[in-house]
Amino acid sequence: MFAVDGRSRGHTVGGPRSSMLHRPSLSEDVRTASNTSAGSTANGGSTAFGAADLSDVKPLASANGVSISITLAEPILFLQGFDQSELGNRTTTMLRGSLHLKVSKSAKIKTVSLNFRGRAETEWPEGIPPKKTDFKDKESIMNHTWPFFNAQFQTAEYGTGADTVRPLKGPSTSTKELGVSTNPAVDHLRRSSGAANLSPKEAKRLSLQVTQSRSFGKGDSGTGSVAQKGYRNFTPGDYVYNFELPIDSRLPETIDVELGKVKYELEATIERAGAFRANLIGSKEVTLIRAPSEGSLEQVEPIAISRNWEDQLHYDIVISGKSFPLGAQVPIAFKLTPLAKVQCHRIKVFLTENIQYYTLNKRVHRLEPTRKIQLFEKRADAPSSSAFSGSSMRITAGGGIDYDGREAAARGDENVPRDTTNLLGNLEGGHNVGPTEMEFSVQLPSCQTMSERDKSHSVHFDTTYHNIQVNHWIKIVMRLSKPDQIDPTKRRHFEISIDSPLHILSCRATQANIALPAYTSPESVTLLTEHAECGCPGAQRRRNSPSSLLPQVQTPDESTTNFSNDEPFSAGLTRPQAAHIHDPNSGSVRPIHLLRSPSFNPPAFEDTEPPPPMMTPPPQYDSIVPGDPRGGLADYFSRLADEVGDDEVDSISRSRMEVPLTPGGRLNRSMDERRTWLPLGQR
Secondary structure, three states: OOOOOOOOOOOOOOOOOOOOOOOOOOOOOOOOHHHOOOOOEOOOOOOOOOOOOHHHOOOOEEEOOEEEEEEEOOOEEEEEOOOHHHHOOOOEEEEEEEEEEEEOOOEEEEEEEEEEEEEEEEEOOOOOOOOOOOOEEEEEEEEEEEEEEEOOOHHHHOOOOOOEEEEOOOOOOOOOOOOOOOOHHHHHHHHHOOOOOOOHHHHHHHHHHHOHHHHOOOOOOOOOOHHHHOOEEEOOEEEEEEEEEEEEOOOOOOEEEOOEEEEEEEEEEEEEOOOOOOOEEEEEEEEEEEEOOOOOOOOOOOEEEEEEEOOOEEEEEEEOOOEEEOOOEEEEEEEEEEOOOOEEEEEEEEEEEEEEEEEOOOOEEEEOOOEEEEEEEEEOOEEEEEOOOOOEEEEEEOOOOOHHHHHHHHOOOOOOOOOOOOOOOOOOOOOOOOOEEEEEEEEOOOHHHHHHOOHHHOOOOOOOOOOEEEEEEEEEEEEEEEEOOOOOOOEEEEEEEEEEEEEEEOOOOOHHHHOOOOOOOHHHHHHHHOOEOOOOOOOOEOOOOOHHHOOOOOOOOOOOOOOOOOOOOOOOOOOOOOHHHOOOOOOOOOOOOOOOOOOOOOOOHHHOOOOOOOOOOOOOHHHHOOOOHHHOOOOHHHHHHHHHOHHHHHHHHHOOOOOOOOOOOOOOOHHHOOOOOOOOOOO
């Protein structure tokens, strides 16, 4: 139900192509909204913000007693899917809201329209080959127009076309049709016209002179239709126009990089009649965010790496997820098992960003220099350091930490005594030698930190637009050393680099925004209005949605079902969230676990039946087999001969066994064929 236009090489979207169509929420019947009472809606219409307080919305444009504002039901729209297979499902998201036209004094309006358009632009400072005369490439992605009111339409004769009309209170306000006034002076003049023997034409002329200051401007006439006059008189009041439009998920998301951008906006236009009456034009940006599809496992499926390094070290690295929003923490678990006297001096975690620009159907390409940001570093001789505050690490096993300090190290305390030359501990002795397990929580940059620092520390989320492609990789670098084969007193140093693609999402693509709420107790419904604007730490709480838009959940006391006062109401247990998708503003952080399905109600240890007792140490062999333990097989063959007999053993050894050479039990009968030989010398 939307249209797409652009260049000959522009982006196209399937579906009916129409730029002028009726709103889906409006009725096809003729409207009489101009004489609708306050708070009423048109027949068949559905108001998105009919009960909302329209005075809180900031106007986009205002002049001469007329102002316009746009209110969206969802200020941010989420498009699902990254891969082409996910985009092929043709999922949509709904853009819906209301255009509010506030008239404080009577105004002559020709048209009321709203336009939604999307535009992409890339900059080429060196010029676009081959001529290099153009330095910008602009492309129209989408264009759709709602013609709410037009004086040339037939429906303009019957009303303003608004879904909701709220006349201003006061004696000068009139919501009746033209020529019908509630002024007492006009009523008295009409009643007295018969007594004065005035003709109907003279009475009408007098009534128009009385109401000229209220209904018309100087020099105007009240005769003629709205189409003939070219405008309609909007009386003081609030006019609300609802709109909605499905947005295809294949459209590119909102992008803002150094040399390119994709922007969507709603532009409201009020065209007024009169030589000195300026038209009102106001625009509001609409943000489209890319998020994983509903069936995607990117946020729960880990990245697991298990390798050996030159028979010196076996390392297991697990990153608990393939996509993370900006401002979140990336949990990384390490298990380093030394196979020789190897040393691990430091571990670094980097995030690399690649930005590519295309134009002319990808015939012209520019690759920006790779941006590399060090997120976290852990050294053996120093505490951990992070580029962004919020990172942490803990050692859960090994690391050369004594037994008394293991509990503190597992809590994240880095001041426990440890080896300052090797993260794996001292491998020279036999004490505390074994695997080392560490867990890193690496903080990604947030909105606030990127705004406070230079552009070298800014990170843009991944994109799917074919002309602006942004992708990220996570890089883990370990500095190792081993003894030199020629001179064992010296050590040779090496660096192991592990790279893996990683999807970086917008900070607004949090679980509270893209996922359904958990099926918990009805008391948790109040948390729907307590989420932050984005997933960054310290983000502001977003504005509460209107109460009419929130789901009404019936509490146990209000329901018809009788519950016992002794038994608390429970909606059942819910699956706990993974560690990397928790809300950073909630204050609760779950630990990292390689096992993502913990038990809800594990049994107590004493309830498990213990295994049967085992003798320690095990019994000796001679206590079970009497006699010489070396003579156990000495008389084996003699006892076998007594059991079977000598004749039978010989017959078995000399007999020919028929072994079938073909399946099904059949024997090879090639030797059973009768053969006749010719005498020598005869043919």
